Amino acid sequence: MKLFHKISLIAFLIISCKSAQDNQLSNSSFEIVTPTTKTSILYGKGERLDSITANLLAEDIYKVTSYKPKVITSTNEATKNVIVIGELKSNLIKTFLEDDAVKQEFKNQWESYIYKTITNPTKTIEKAFIITGTNPRGTAYGVFDLSKKIGVSPWYWWADVPAKKQQELIINQPEFYSSAPSVAFRGIFLNDEDWGLQPWAEHTFEPETGDIGPKTYSKIFELLLRLKANTIWPAMHPSTKAFFHYPSNRKMAEAYNIVIGTSHAEPMLRNNVDEWNKETMGHFNYKTNKESVYKYWEDRVKEAKNIDGIYSMGMRGVHDSGMEGVKSKDEAVEVLTDVIADQRGLLKKYINPNVEDVPQALTVYKEVLDLYKNGLKVPDDITLVWTDDNYGYIRSLSNAEEQKRNGGSGVYYHASYWGRPHDYLWLESTNPYLIHEEMMKAYNLNNKDIWILNVGDIKPAEYSMQLFLDMAFDAESFQKTEAVKAHQTQFFTDIFGADLGETMADIKTAYYQLAFERKPEFMGWSQTEKTTPIYKSAYNTLSYGDEISERIKSFETLENKVDSIEEKLPEALNSSFTQLLSYPVKGASNMTKKFMYRDKALVYANQGRKSASVYKDKSNNSYENIVALTKNYNALSNGKWQGIMDMKPRRLPVFDNPEINLEFKNTEKPIGISVEDTSSTKSGIPKLPTFYVNDTASYFIDVFLVKNNQASWSFENIPNWIKLSQVSGELNDRVLEKRIQVSIDWNLWKASGEPLSAQIKIKSEGFNETIQINTSNSYQNLSEASLVEKNGLAVIYASSFSNIHKTEKTFWEKQTGFGHTQSVMQAKPLNAKSTENTTEAAYLEYDIETETITNEAILKIVAIPTHPLTTDGDVRIKVQWNNEPIQELSFKTYGRSNTWKQNVLTNKAIKQMKVSLKTKGKQTLKIFMVDAGVALDYMVLNTKNKKLGYKLPKETELGR
Template sequence: MNFCLRTILTICFCLLILTKGFSISDRINSLITFEVYTAKHKSTIVYDKEGTPLDSISAHLLAEDIFKVTNYKPEIITNLKQAKGNVIIIGNINSKLINAFIKSSEIPSDFKNQWESYLYKTIAKPSKSIKKAFIIAGTTPRGTAYGVFNISKEIGVNPWYWWADVPVKSRKELILDQSDSISKAPSVKFRGIFLNDEDWGLQPWASKTLEPETGDIGPKTYAKIFELLLRLNANTIWPAMHPSTKAFFHYPGNAKMAEMYNIVIGSSHAEPMLRNNVDEWDKKTLGDFNYKTNKNAVFNYWENRVKEAKNIDAIYTMGMRGVHDSGMEGVKSKDEAVALLDGILKDQRQLLKTYINEDPTKIPQAFTVYKEVLDLYKNGLEVPDDITLVWTDDNYGYIRSLSNPEEQKRSGGGGVYYHASYWGRPHDYLWLSTTSPCLVWEEMIKAYTLNNKTIWILNVGDIKPAEYNTQLFLDMAYNASKFETIEAVNKHQEDFFTDIFGEKYGKTIANIKAKYYQLAFERKPEFMGWSQTEPTTPIYQTAYNSLGYGDEISKRISAYKTIENKTQKIAQNLPKNLKSSFFQLVAYPVEAASNMNKKFLYRDLALTYAKQNRISAKKHKDSSNLAYQNIITLTEKYNALSNGKWQGIMHMKPRNLPVYQNPEITLSENSSKDILGIAVEDTLRNIQGISKLPTFYENDFKSYFIDVFLKSENETSWKLTNLPKWLNFSKTNGILNPKNTPETRIYVSIDWKLWNQSRKPLSEIITLESGDFKEDIEIQISENYSNLPKNSIIEKNGLAVWYAHSFSKNEEKNKAFWQILNGLGHSQHPLQASPVASESFSEFKNTPVLEYDIYAETINPEAHLNIVALPTHPLTTSGQVRIGVQWNDSPIKIIDFKTEGRSSTWKQNVLSNTAKKQMQIAIDKTGKQTLKIYMIDAGVVLDYFILNTKSQLEPYSLPAETKIYSHEN
C-alpha cells in the first residue's frame, strides 16, 4: 500500500470515529500497529487504580505473559501522568482512564450496555508523552479481562499454559497487528464448570502438592482455577463439594479470591442457597435435613449463608434435595413434595429479598431440574418466572429435557448442567475424559437453539484430563455462532492441537484423538469390565466376539494399537518442551485407554481360547496382566511430570471399582490329547459336520479367517491342500512353535477373475493337514445378487447392515428434513430429525420420509429388524422420541425410543451409546425389500439398521455395511 492511499484511509477512519463512533460490527479495520516490545520500543501497562481488583490482576498477568513471550516484563503503573512511549491501557469503558482516550459519546450506547464485552483501539500520539496507546476497555470487569486474555492468546500464551504445561511461543519482538474492534456479547450469560468427585485427583493433589499449607482445595488452588476460567472466557464456578473437601466458605480466602477474580459463585443441584450440605450440615447438632419436620433449623442454616454472601457475585440454587444427591427427605408422594417445595421457594426468595435485593428478580437464581426433581416439575411444581430452569443431561451426555416454547419465554431463561465426568449408576467414568465432542456439540447446540442460553455448567471432575472437552464446551458457550454446523467440531479440535503442537503435528494429533473418542463412544474404557455399580457387580466377559464377525476383539485391539503407536512415534520426535503437555493431553489418555481395553480383551481371548484347549491362552493372560502393569507405569509417569508438579493429580482406580483391578483369569485345564486344532470364523459347520467358512458373495472383497493352533507343547508343521487357483490365502503352510508361534491365522479370499474363468464353482472343499491330522473346510459362494448395481444393500450370511445415511430417498416436507451429522454416532453419519425447534408431525402424508432398498435372500415370516438410534431424550417434558416405520406395504408402526428414569433399558443404552428397537417383520419373497422411516418428533438421531433373518447373535461393534461391490473393489 503506498503512502498516499494509507494516509487517505487513515483520515477516513478518523472521520468515521469522530462522526459516528465505533461500528457495532465485529471488527473495524485499523491501520495502526502497536509495538509491545522491539529493539526501539518497550511498552508500559497502565490500569485503572479506581477499578476492580480484576483490572490489577489482568494487568499483572498480561505483563507476565509478555515476559514469557519476550523475556521483557513491562512496567505496570496506575498514574497516567507517568506513562510515556507505547502504553497498554486497561480499564472499564466508562472509567476516567478510558475516557481520557475515548470519549463516551464516541462509543455506541448499545455496546456500553453489552454483557461482558470489550473493545480494542490503537491511538497514535494521544498525548505529548505517549507515542501510541493500545486500549483494552470492557463493559464489565470480566469483559476487560477477556479482552486482556484474548490478547494473551494472540501473542502465544495458551489458556492451558499452566494447567497443561503448554509452552509459550517465544518471540524476539512483539508487535500487535490488532484491528480496532468491538466484541460480541457472550452467547451464554453464565458459563462455567463444576468441580466434582474430586476425591482421587484434584483434592489430594491440591492438599499435598500445590497447597500443603491449607491441606485442601483452598485459595491458592482456586486462584489458578479462576485464572483458567477467565482465560477460557468463562465466569462461573460450582465449587468442589465432596466429603474429602471442606466447604468453599470454610476458608475465607476462597470467597475473597472469587471476589478478586470476579468469578460468579454458584452451587450444585443438591446445594441450595450456596450451602455445602455434605460438609456444613451437622445432623448431630442440627437434626434432620428435613424442611417438613425441622424447618427452623434449615431456614436459619440458609439465612446465615445468605447474610455471609450478600456482597458476593452469586447464582443462588433454589429448591431442596437431600444432603447429597438424593431425594428430598420427609415426603411420601410427588404431590406432597411439590407442595413442600412451593413453600421452600417462597421462603428462600424472601431471604434474598431481605438480605440481597428488595427485588429478587434482579438476583440470579437457578432451579436445577435434576433426577427426581424433573418428575416433581412435571407434576405441577410452579417455578417463579425469573428463576432460570437449568436442565440436565442423564449423566451420560444426553439431555433429559429442554425448554418448550412457553418455557423459552421465561425472563429467567433456561440453562444446562452437563457431565464430562460422573460417579454413579450404571457405572462411573471418573478416570479418562472420553465424551464424544460431536455429542457435546449435538446436545448443547440443540439446547442453545431452544433458547437455553442463561447458564451452562460442565461437570469437569478434576479438570484433568478433561482439558479439551472443557475448552470446547466453554468456547461454544462464549461464541455459539462459530459452531453452527457439526463440522466446526473437527476444525476446533484441529486448531486446538495445532496451536499447541504446531502445524507439523496438529492435524495428526486431532485425528488420533478423534479415533480415541470414537472408540470410547462404542464403549468407554471404564465400562470395559461389563460391570455396574450401585450396586457394584463383578466384572464379566465383554460382548465382543473373538470367533465371529472378523474377530471383533482383535479388530478393537488393533484399532487402539494403531493410535497408540502413532502417539508414541510423535512423542519420540517432539521437542523436549512439548513432551509434558503432549503426555497430559494426548499420550496418557490414548495409551491408558488402549491398555484398559487390552486388559479386558486379552482376558477374553485367554478365557475363550482355553475352552478350545489352545496353549496360547496363557500368552493372552500374560498380555492382560501386562496391560494392567502398563497403566500403573503410565500413571506414575503422569504424577511425576514437570518435576513433580502434578504429583497426586492422576488416580487410575477412582472408587477402587472392580473394573480398575488386575482381573483374575482362571484358565480351564487343557484336556485335549491332540497336538493341533483349527477354528474357522463364526465356528460354522455344514450338515455333515464339516467346518465351513461364512458364505462368500460374488464380487465381494471380504476375507474370512481360519485359525490353526497348538493344543500341546509340541512343535508341528501344517499345510493347506486341495487348493483351487481362484482361492487366495495369506499363507498356505507354516510351523507352530509353543514358545514363539503357538497359533496362526490364515485369511481366505477369492480372486473373482480366476473364479469366473473356472466356470464359477459354488463350493469347494480344502484340507488342512499336519502329520496324521486332517481337517476339511468347506468354501461356499453365492450368486444371489449377481445382477444388482454396485453399493446395493444385501443380506449376507443372515444379516443385512446399513447406515442411516445410505438412503435411496430423503424427502423433505414442511421445512423439516433429516440432517446428516458427520462425525457423530457409531456410523459417523447419523441423521437427525431437524430442525429441532419444529413441531411433531401427526399425519404421515405431510412428514419427511427416508426410504431404503434392501435385498434379501432368506424367506422368513418372523425376521427381525433392529433400528438403532442414539439414546437421546424428548426435547421437552411432555415430548417423545418417535418415528414411523413401514416395512414393504405393511401398516406404519410407531416406535418410541423414550426411556423412563433409570430403567434397565436406559442403563444399557448409555453404556453402549445406542437405543435399539426390534421389530418383527415378514420377508415373504427374496429380492428387493423397502423400508420407510417417517419423521414424527424432532431431535431423533438415527444411526444404523440390522436385518436379522436367522435369529443369530449380532456383533457388539458396528459392522461394515453389507453392500455389493464391483471387481475393482
C-alpha cells in the same frame, strides 16, 4: 437474568515477527517489543481485576519475548507505547476515549470488549492500545484473548503449554468490537475431586491449606477467565471443606470477578456435605425440622450479602439424593413449593427487595424433573437449569412456553460422573460430537442463560472444557458439526503447531470414537451402585472379523502414532503432550487390552489353545502398563502434578488387575483350528461365511497348538480361485498359533465355472480337517454400491438412503462425525411440532436386496439414545417395511431403567420389529419423522436369528 445475545465471529489478531525496518506500520499497528520500543501496561488504581490481568499480561509478554513490561497505575508515568486496560465507564478509559467514540449499542452489551489503537493521546504517550470492556470481566476477556494470540495458551499452567517465543512483538489490530457471549453464565462444576484435585492440592500444590483453597482457586479462576468463562460451582465432596470455610476463597472469587453458584444439591450457596451437622442440627427435613434448616440458609444469605452469586433454589437430600421426609410426588411438590417461597423471602429480606433481580436457579436434576412434571410451579424469574442423564444426553429442554420465562433456562452437563450404571471419573471420554449435538440443541432451543460443565478434577477433561466454554461464548460458529473437527484441530495446532495439529486431532478423534463405542471405564462389563464384579465382554473374538483383535489393533495404531510423535517432539512440549494426548490414549488402550486379552485367554482356553496363557500374561502386563503410565504422569513437570492422576478412582473392580483362571479344554488332538463364525454344515464340516460375487471380503481360519509342542501344518485340495494368506507353516513355542485369511479371486472363480462351493483340507501329524467354502452369485447383476443381505444380515447406515423426502416444515439432516457411523440422520428442525400423519412427514427410504424368504426376520433400528426435547415430548419414528402396515416405535426411556442403563453404556437405543421377506430381491424400508431431534444411526436386518457382535457392523454393501 435473561440477556439479549448477538453473536459474530471474533476477528483474528495478526501477530508480526518482522523487524521494525521491514514492517510497514499502519494506523492499527502497535509495537509491544522491538529493539527501540518497550511497552508498559497501564490500568486504573484500585481496580482489582484490572490489576490481576495487567500483571498477568506482563508475565505473558515476558514468556514470549523475555521482556516484562512495567505495570503502572498513573497516566503521568506512561511514555511512548502503552497498553491501557480498564472498564469502559472508568475514569482511566474516559481519558483516552470520548463517549461518542464508542458505538452506543455496544455500551450495554454483556461482557464484551473493544480493541482500539490511538496515536498521541497525551504529550508523553506515542501510541495507546486500548483494551476496554463493558464490565471488568469483558476487559479481562480482551486481555486474555490478546495473550492467546501472542502465543500464550489458556492452558499454559494447567497443561504446561510453553509460550511461543519471539524476539519482537508487533500487533496489527484494527478497531474491534467483540460480540456478547452466546450464554450469559458459563462455567464449571468441580466434582468428585476425592482422587485427584483435592489430594493434589492438599499434599502438592497447597499444603499450607491442606485442601482446595485460595491458591488453587486463583489458578482455577484465572483459567476460567482465559477461557472466557465466569461461573464456578465449587468442589463439595466430603474430602473438601466448604468453599466458605476458607474466607480467602470468597475473597479470591471477588478479586477475579467469578460468579459463585452451587450444585443441584446445595441450596442457598450451602455445602450440605460439609456444613450440615446432623448431630447438632437434626435431620435435613423441611417438614419436621424447618426452623433449623431455615436458619442454616439464613446464615449463609446474610454472610453472602454482597457476593456475585447465583442462588440454587429448592431442596434435595444432604447430598445427591431425594428430599427427606416426603412420601409421594404430590407431597414433595407441596413441600418444595413452600421451600422456594421461604428461600425467596430470605433473598428479599437480605439481598434485594426486588427478589426477581437476584440471580436464582433451579436445577431440574434427577427426581426434581419428575416433581416439575408433576406440577411444581417455579416463579417466572428463576432460571430453569436442565440436566443431562449424567452420560451426555439432556433429559429435557424448554418448550415454547418455557422459553418465554423471564428467568430463562440453561443446562448442567457432565464430562465426568460418579454413579450408576458405572462411573467415568478416570479419563476424558465424552465424544466432542455428542457434547456439540446436545449443547447446540440446547442453544438453538433458547436454553442459554446458564451452562455448567461437570469437569470432575479438571484434568484430564481439558479439551471437553475448552470445547464446552468456546461453544458457550460463541455458539453461532458451531452451528455445523464440521466445526467440531475444525475446533479440535485448532486446539492442538495452537499448542503443538500446524505440523502436528491435524495429526493429533485425528488421533484424539479416533480415541473419542473408540470411547463412544465403549468407555474405558465400562470395559469390565461391571456396574456400580450396587457394585458388581467384572464380566466377560460382549465383543466376539471368533466372529465378525474378530472384534477383540480389531479393537486392540485400533488402539495399537493410535499408540504407534503417539510414539512416533513423541520421538520427534521438542522436550518443552513433552509434558503437555503426555497430559493432553499420550496418557489418555495409552491409558485407554491398556484398559482395553487388559479386558480384551482376558477375554481371548478365556475363550482360547475353552478351545484348548496353548496361547491362552500368553493372553493372560498380556492382560496382566496391560495393568502394569497403566501403573507405569500413571506414575510417569504424576512425575511430570518436576513433580508439579504429583497426586493429580489416580488410576483407580473409587477403587472399583474395573481398575484392578483381573484374576484369570484358565480351564483348558481337554482334547487329544495335537493342533486345532477355528474358522470365523464357528458354524458348520449339516454334516458337521466347519464352514466359513459365504463369499459374495465380486466382494473383497476375507474371513479367517486359526491354526493353533493344543497338545504338541510343535507341529507342521498345510492346506491341500485348494482350488486356484481360493486365496489363502499362507498355505503351510510351523507351530512351536514361539508361534503358538497362526491366522490365515481366506479370500476369492473372482476372475479365476468365473473361469472355473462359477462354483458355489469347495472343500479344502488342513493336515498335520495326527490331524486332518475339512473346511467348506461357499460362494454366492445372488447379486451378480447388481451394482457394487447396492445394499444387500449377506450371511443372514443386511446392515444399512442411516446416511445410505436411496431417497430422502422433506416437507415444507420438516426434514432429515446428516450430522457428520456424530454417532457410531459418524453420519447419523437427525429429524429437524428442532422446534418442529410432532408429525402424526405420515403423509405430511419427512422420510428416509432405503432399498435392500435380500436372498432369504422368511416371515421371521427381525429389523433392528439403532438410534442415538437421546431423550425427548421437552418434558411432554417423545422420541418416535414411524416405520414401513415394503407395503406392510406402518408401525410406530419410540426410543423414550424412563428413569434409570435397565434399558436406559444399556443405552448409556453402549451409546445405542435399539428398537426392533418383525418383518416378512415374501420374495427374494428388492425390499423397501421407509422411516418417517414423528418427533424432532431423533438421531438415526444404523439398521440391521437379521434374517436367520444370528447373534450379533458388539462393534458397529460393517455396512453390507456389495463389493466390500
